Amino acid sequence: MTINTPSPVAPxxxxxxxxxxxxxxxxxxxxALFNYLFAKHHGGTLHLRIEDTDRSRSTPEAxxxxxxxxxxxxxxxxxxxxxxxxxxxxxxxxxxxLVASGHAYRCYASIEELDAMxxxxxxxxxxxxxxxxxxxxxxxxxxxxxxxxxxxxAPQTGATTIHDLVQGAVTVENxxxxxxxxxxxxxxxxxxxxxxVDDHDMGVTHIIRGDDHxxxxxxxxxxxxxxxxxEPAYAHIPLIHGADGAKLSKRHGALAVxxxxxxxxxxxxxxxxxxxxxxxxxDDEMITxxxxxxxxxxxxxxxxxxxxxxxxxxxxxxHYIRSADDARLTALVLPFVEAKIGSPVSLSQHSLITKAMxxxxxxxxTLLDLADGCxxxxxxxxxxxxxxxxxxxxxxxxxxxxxVAQTLSTEAVWDNPNLEAxxxxxxxxxxxxxxxxxxxLRAALTGTTTSPxxxxxxxxxxxxxxxxxxxxxxxxxxLQ
RNA sequence: GGCCCCUUCGUCUAGCGGUUAGGACACCACCCUUUCACGGUGGAUACACGGAUUCGAAUUCCGUAGGGGUCACCA
Numbered sequence: 390m391t392i393n394t395p396s397p398v399a400p401x402x403x404x405x406x407x408x409x410x411x412x413x414x415x416x417x418x419x420x421a422l423f424n425y426l427f428a429k430h431h432g433g434t435l436h437l438r439i440e441d442t443d444r445s446r447s448t449p450e451a452x453x454x455x456x457x458x459x460x461x462x463x464x465x466x467x468x469x470x471x472x473x474x475x476x477x478x479x480x481x482x483x484x485x486x487l488v489a490s491g492h493a494y495r496c497y498a499s500i501e502e503l504d505a506m507x508x509x510x511x512x513x514x515x516x517x518x519x520x521x522x523x524x525x526x527x528x529x530x531x532x533x534x535x536x537x538x539x540x541x542x543a544p545q546t547g548a549t550t551i552h553d554l555v556q557g558a559v560t561v562e563n564x565x566x567x568x569x570x571x572x573x574x575x576x577x578x579x580x581x582x583x584x585x586v587d588d589h590d591m592g593v594t595h596i597i598r599g600d601d602h603x604x605x606x607x608x609x610x611x612x613x614x615x616x617x618x619x620e621p622a623y624a625h626i627p628l629i630h631g632a633d634g635a636k637l638s639k640r641h642g643a644l645a646v647x648x649x650x651x652x653x654x655x656x657x658x659x660x661x662x663x664x665x666x667x668x669x670x671x672d673d674e675m676i677t678x679x680x681x682x683x684x685x686x687x688x689x690x691x692x693x694x695x696x697x698x699x700x701x702x703x704x705x706x707x708h709y710i711r712s713a714d715d716a717r718l719t720a721l722v723l724p725f726v727e728a729k730i731g732s733p734v735s736l737s738q739h740s741l742i743t744k745a746m747x748x749x750x751x752x753x754x755t756l757l758d759l760a761d762g763c764x765x766x767x768x769x770x771x772x773x774x775x776x777x778x779x780x781x782x783x784x785x786x787x788x789x790x791x792x793v794a795q796t797l798s799t800e801a802v803w804d805n806p807n808l809e810a811x812x813x814x815x816x817x818x819x820x821x822x823x824x825x826x827x828x829x830l831r832a833a834l835t836g837t838t839t840s841p842x843x844x845x846x847x848x849x850x851x852x853x854x855x856x857x858x859x860x861x862x863x864x865x866x867x868l869q
Numbered sequence: 870g871g872c873c874c875c876u877u878c879g880u881c882u883a884g885c886g887g888u889u890a891g892g893a894c895a896c897c898a899c900c901c902u903u904u905c906a907c908g909g910u911g912g913a914u915a916c917a918c919g920g921a922u923u924c925g926a927a928u929u930c931c932g933u934a935g936g937g938g939u940c941a942c943c944a
Contacts, residue, residue, distance in 0.1 A: 408944045515870095516870085561872070565873095603939080672891070752905060840904070841905090
């Protein structure tokens with residue numbers, strides 16, 4: 390019996406092989422990530438192959454979305470993208486070689502005939518599989534009206550075992566595997582043929598893919614053996630389930646990775662979240678790309694399906710936002726800010742946001758939150774005042790603000806320590822806590838009840854803007 | 870239904886025969902505090918069930934239950 394483990398000295402070659410029939414969702418992204426990390430960990434290469442042999446369902450938009458999604462995550466592949474459809478002639482060639490060597494045969498059963506066969510099997514509560522009716526039949530008996538398919542002449546006795554890097558040894562009786570179609574009657578290759586040929590021709594040593602392919606692997610292995618090709622190592626990773634506990638799909642509300650970008654998530658946060666889905670390294674939670682490359686192994690991939698938790702992504706994203714560079718964050722948040730205010734951000738506002746970033750970023754879980762936090766800096770006077778801020782601007786609040794304006798207007802040095810000293814002494818004089826003064830002031834300056842520290846807000850806005858916003862509030866409220 | 874796989878706090882996981890079953894998110898309380906965050910401290914919550922092996926089992930084996938995957942001339 391053959392063990393399908395490649396020689397340890399061979400350089401590692403992995404591949405990510407999505408079919409472009411839809412967007413790249415987190416399941417696919419995580420498969421790509423694992424392939425990437427495994428390859429990098431071993432100093433190997435990762436190839437991208439687009440499995441576009443289903444011409445009616447493959448779209449250029451999907452191809453673009455997959456490539457963009459991978460680029461956003463920074464999962465670079467080596468070499469050119471391989472398009473599977475372009476290799477159909479080579480796949481057919483292999484099928485014919487298999488017929489010539491006696492490992493495959495032509496089957497003249499019509500679609501209708503096969504449907505009838507399955508219906509009968511179903512009625513008899515028997516397993517539904519091709520019964521091998523043309524396996525040993527003389528081709529001379531072939532009906533001229535039917536164009537044949539080519540089927541693999543698979544072993545009918547014994548068992549096939551896969552030594553999966555994640556699932557362990559998995560064995561299936563050959564008797565339950567039927568003779569799969571390699572080449573359709575129109576001469577085009579099936580997926581089963583194409584993957585095997587492409588993986589071989591691309592020199593793939595490790596096939597890391599979703600668990601939903603585990604059953605396919607047995608037939609693929611039989612095909613590999615029929616060709617006498619080296620056997621790759623397999624790692625079938627558990628699927629990511631949707632909230633309903635079933636395989637992730639559009640139907641379950643799976644989102645394209647691009648959607649997460651639009652919701653204000655950072656790619657490194659997404660990567661970290663994906664990495665921790667099904668893989669762990671002790672108690673480590675925040676894992677950088679380099680650490681992931683150094684630590685990644687198939688031995689610690691779990692065997693059970695997992696669910697994606699957006700709350701955890703939020704938390705991770707908050708961490709990464711806090712540790713991100715201010716200039717980068719500003720550049721990232723700008724489009725979100727502009728979308729919210731409906732106009733472009735000026736150069737001076739841009740630098741104001743950068744300046745405020747250290748204070749803003751600790752308050753955001755997403756770039757969308759961050760953009761909300763920026764709003765008070767870029768809004769034009771008079772500021773819109775939200776409902777909870779409005780409540781602080783009652784008669785008492787406004788009276789207080791009059792005093793505050795008085796105090797602030799005499800302030801010679803407009804900086805954090807001076808403003809703090811001045812407002813604190815004012816509070817003391819009035820026998821109030823600082824909060825009593827700070828809250829109405831915050832409402833006046835930002836139109837909201839949450840913001841960075843009040844002295845930061847004052848210095849960020851500057852003396853003129855701050856005083857103007859305070860007096861705006863008086864007018865605004867009197868108008869009511 | 871056949872075949873295959875899975876099962877540790879609500880969620881993601883650590884654990885590889887001897888642990889008070891650890892961490893993270895979320896949740897609750899408290900602290901910090903001018904708001905909101907951040908940060909800190911503490912708390913509640915898990916080995917699906919039943920057998921077997923063993924001095925000893927979350928870890929091994931066998932069942933049961935539940936969940937998932939897959940059964941095309943789709944990929």
